[in-house]
Amino acid sequence: xxxxxxxxxxxxxxxxxxxxxxxxxxxxxxxxxxxxxxxxxxxxxxxxxxxx
Amino acid sequence: xxxxxxxxxxxxxxxxxxxxxxxxxxxxxxxxxxxxxxxxxxxxxxxxxxxxxxxxxxxxxxxxxxxxxxxxxxxxxxxxxxxxxxxxxxxxxxxxxxxxxxxxxxxxxxxxxxxxxxxxxxxxxxxxxxxxxxxxxxxxxxxxxxxxxxxxxxxxxxxxxxxxxxxxxxxxxxxxxxxxxxxxxxxxxxxxxxxxxxxxxxxxxxxxxxxxxxxxxxxxxxxxxxxxxxxxxxxxxxxxxxxxxxxxxxxxxxxxxxxxxxxxxxxxxxxxxxxxxxxxxxxxxxxxxxxxxxxxxxxxxxxxxxxxxxxxxxxxxxxxxxxxxxxxxxxxxxxxxxxxxxxxxxxxxxxxxxxxxxxxxxxxxxxxxxxxxxxxxxxxxxxxxxxxxxxxxxxxxxxxxxxxxxxxxxxxxxxxxxxxxxxxxxxxxxxxxxxxxxxxxxxxxxxxxxxxxxxxxxxxxxxxxxxxxxxxxxxxxxxxxxxxxxxxxxxxxxxxxxxxxxxxxxxxxxxxxxxxxxxxxxxxxxxxxxxxxxxxxxxxxxxxxxxxxxxxxxxxxxxxxxxxxxxxxxxxxxxxxxxxxxxxxxxxxxxxxxxxxxxxxxxxxxxxxxxxxxxxxxxxxxxxxxxxxxxxxxxxxxxxxxxxxxxxxxxxxxxxxxxxxxxxxxxxxxxxxxxxxxxxxxxxxxxxxxxxxxxxxxxxxxxxxxxxxxxxxxxxxxxxxxxxxxxx
Numbered sequence: 050x051x052x053x054x055x056x057x058x059x060x061x062x063x064x065x066x067x068x069x070x071x072x073x074x075x076x077x078x079x080x081x082x083x084x085x086x087x088x089x090x091x092x093x094x095x096x097x098x099x100x101x
Numbered sequence: 102x103x104x105x106x107x108x109x110x111x112x113x114x115x116x117x118x119x120x121x122x123x124x125x126x127x128x129x130x131x132x133x134x135x136x137x138x139x140x141x142x143x144x145x146x147x148x149x150x151x152x153x154x155x156x157x158x159x160x161x162x163x164x165x166x167x168x169x170x171x172x173x174x175x176x177x178x179x180x181x182x183x184x185x186x187x188x189x190x191x192x193x194x195x196x197x198x199x200x201x202x203x204x205x206x207x208x209x210x211x212x213x214x215x216x217x218x219x220x221x222x223x224x225x226x227x228x229x230x231x232x233x234x235x236x237x238x239x240x241x242x243x244x245x246x247x248x249x250x251x252x253x254x255x256x257x258x259x260x261x262x263x264x265x266x267x268x269x270x271x272x273x274x275x276x277x278x279x280x281x282x283x284x285x286x287x288x289x290x291x292x293x294x295x296x297x298x299x300x301x302x303x304x305x306x307x308x309x310x311x312x313x314x315x316x317x318x319x320x321x322x323x324x325x326x327x328x329x330x331x332x333x334x335x336x337x338x339x340x341x342x343x344x345x346x347x348x349x350x351x352x353x354x355x356x357x358x359x360x361x362x363x364x365x366x367x368x369x370x371x372x373x374x375x376x377x378x379x380x381x382x383x384x385x386x387x388x389x390x391x392x393x394x395x396x397x398x399x400x401x402x403x404x405x406x407x408x409x410x411x412x413x414x415x416x417x418x419x420x421x422x423x424x425x426x427x428x429x430x431x432x433x434x435x436x437x438x439x440x441x442x443x444x445x446x447x448x449x450x451x452x453x454x455x456x457x458x459x460x461x462x463x464x465x466x467x468x469x470x471x472x473x474x475x476x477x478x479x480x481x482x483x484x485x486x487x488x489x490x491x492x493x494x495x496x497x498x499x500x501x502x503x504x505x506x507x508x509x510x511x512x513x514x515x516x517x518x519x520x521x522x523x524x525x526x527x528x529x530x531x532x533x534x535x536x537x538x539x540x541x542x543x544x545x546x547x548x549x550x551x552x553x554x555x556x557x558x559x560x561x562x563x564x565x566x567x568x569x570x571x572x573x574x575x576x577x578x579x580x581x582x583x584x585x586x587x588x589x590x591x592x593x594x595x596x597x598x599x600x601x602x603x604x605x606x607x608x609x610x611x612x613x614x615x616x617x618x619x620x621x622x623x624x625x626x627x628x629x630x631x632x633x634x635x636x637x638x639x640x641x642x643x644x645x646x647x648x649x650x651x652x653x654x655x656x657x658x659x660x661x662x663x664x665x666x667x668x669x670x671x672x673x674x675x676x677x678x679x680x681x682x683x684x685x686x687x688x689x690x691x692x693x694x695x696x697x698x699x700x701x702x703x704x705x706x707x708x709x710x711x712x713x714x715x716x717x718x719x720x721x722x723x724x725x726x727x728x729x730x731x732x733x734x735x736x737x738x739x740x741x742x743x744x745x746x747x748x749x750x751x752x753x754x755x756x757x758x759x760x761x762x763x764x765x766x767x768x769x770x771x772x773x774x775x776x777x778x779x780x781x782x783x784x785x786x787x788x789x790x791x792x793x794x795x796x797x798x799x800x801x802x803x804x805x806x807x808x809x810x811x812x813x814x815x816x817x818x819x820x821x822x823x824x825x826x827x828x829x
Binding site for chain 2: 067
């Protein structure tokens with residue numbers, strides 16, 4: 050049963066990382082324009098470097 | 102930096118505050134330079150790049166960003182860049198653009214409440230999944246120390262989550278209790294708290310059953326319902342705000358002969374305001390210069406333009422048609438008659454406040470029922486076993502099982518689906534219970550001008566004129582942008598007629614157009630100007646010099662879909678009425694054309710509202726469709742109301758539903774969708790009830806385990822959501 054002492058923290062940490070990533074995306078306005086983001090990926094404007 | 106540039110300011114001790122004030126001023130200047138443009142036609146990646154590239158190329162533009170979801174561009178620029186310039190630039194590269202008033206939009210700029218709900222939902226989702234994982238291990242046979250450990254870990258995850266994610270429910274329940282009422286949130290909070298307390302107690306005593314997972318899933322499902330509900334309303338609100346923001350409150354003030362564009366809010370009594378042809382009066386006042394015609398239809402429903410000359414009083418909201426007018430303001434802002442009339446709406450008893458939504462009436466039955474049931478279970482089991490722990494456990498199980506997961510989702514899931522569907526057809530549902538009220542409608546009352554008619558005139562007697570006269574009239578009409586002239590030109594062009602050769606064509610604002618045909622004076626305009634008797638209907642007179650002038654008569658063109666919509670409503674067995682402030686002749690003609698039996702003409706705003714009230718008192722459910730300021734009181738008094746996007750802001754605010762396109766035909770469809778949606782809501786309540794009928798006896802008998810609770814709760818919530826999706 051000692052395997053549980055690894056697995057439970059690991060599952061919680063992985064889930065927590067997912068949660069934090071989601072909270073980060075919400076806070077940084079990444080759901081403001083879903084349609085625009087879907088279209089922007091097709092344009093070559095910002096492909097070679099990130100937006101300043 | 103700014104302080105260093107102005108060393109003199111810090112000389113006095115009071116100026117310590119100056120840098121703060123300066124940075125505040127700087128901030129304001131910064132906000133002023135934030136422009137918003139509505140771009141209704143953009144749809145692809147190429148559009149985004151083209152618009153952004155073009156905007157960036159303009160001098161003074163610091164940054165430009167297109168939002169495709171909202172079809173809107175936000176531009177940050179130097180203070181001297183105006184939105185009109187940018188609109189011109191974008192129209193130059195082929196994109197329709199309109200300026201949006203940043204002040205009106207700012208309310209939606211940051212969606213704090215929605216983000217807050219989403220965060221709580223995410224945390225609840227994370228926690229419920231983890232706890233469910235641990236609970237599954239317990240249900241599949243973990244025992245003794247392992248089970249206790251799993252329960253403790255669950256408690257460690259559940260407790261902070263419940264405190265954080267459940268906050269909206271605690272706040273709502275508390276405010277309901279403070280007002281000595283019961284709402285849906287009271288049993289929810291009680292269930293959550295009781296579940297957590299008994300589970301903790303059980304865990305301390307190494308008990309078998311803990312309901313941490315149930316409490317968390319409950320919070321998760323209910324928050325999902327709340328979030329759906331919120332999203333639907335937020336989308337409607339932001340679209341409604343965008344409509345309002347399209348009317349930029351700006352006016353031209355004349356100071357010592359110099360024209361200056363200012364915000365309407367900056368105007369003061371006594372200011373001289375220039376109103377160009379096609380512009381709307383921003384203030385109440387008196388004309389001091391210029392001659393023109395005024396369109397008062399939005400205020401009174403009258404279609405005949407009124408002749409305007411110095412000395413005539415004007416009210417805010419009237420539209421100037423032909424010549425530029427200078428108006429001296431006598432009342433501004435809140436004092437204008439426009440605002441005073443809009444205030445009437447607030448006083449008129451609103452149809453929506455009298456209505457109890459299905460969810461509320463369900464809650465009224467449900468909340469006391471649940472409390473009584475679980476109290477009875479507690480007392481019964483306590484008397485039977487004299488064991489507090491068992492009795493409390495069973496009471497908690499009853500509360501959890503009956504908790505309105507499905508009820509919480511039943512209404513929002515359906516309204517989200519239905520509103521989404523209607524939005525695609527061009528209807529914006531502004532009020533949360535509008536759909537339910539729409540489903541009950543049995544009487545439809547239409548306004549005439551601007552609602553059933555498009556507000557643009559069309560010629561009715563072109564055939565009575567000889568070709569030569571039409572050619573002359575067309576040539577004269579082309580010299581003016583008056584709505585009647587435009588209609589005449591359109592009609593003549595459609596008949597394949599070319600304009601005659603005239604010389605010296607000039608427009609005389611307020612009267613008409615004149616020109617010379619082979620040296621002879623010809624005129625097209627008002628009756629008095631050409632020496633004829635005025636007619637009762639809208640008309641323009643043509644004078645060819647020698648014989649008496651003849652009149653082109655006009656009627657208001659029907660709005661697209663008006664005929665179909667009225668016919669569909671009549672076929673559906675609805676009572677259709679027409680109430681208008683316009684003259685009897687015009688109203689009767691339109692009523693006959695559309696096959697409407699009941700009509701009232703020359704109705705004052707109070708008459709309209711009184712008629713709607715009277716119908717409601719007879720037990721009818723009235724749908725009012727109107728656009729003008731004279732309709733607003735009636736819109737507010739009706740059971741449910743619709744206004745077109747072209748309506749005045751006050752009318753749109755007073756109505757529950759806004760038609761986004763110019764077409765009226767979605768109205769009949771909307772009634773259908775609303776009926777279907779209400780049927781789905783009722784079905785969902787039935788599903789939830791059936792589930793309670795099966796699960797509650799199990800809980801009261803003490804047979805419900807956390808596993809059964811989880812299964813029942815999830816399956817009923819999913820069934821309800823799927824049933825709602827059938828509406829799409």
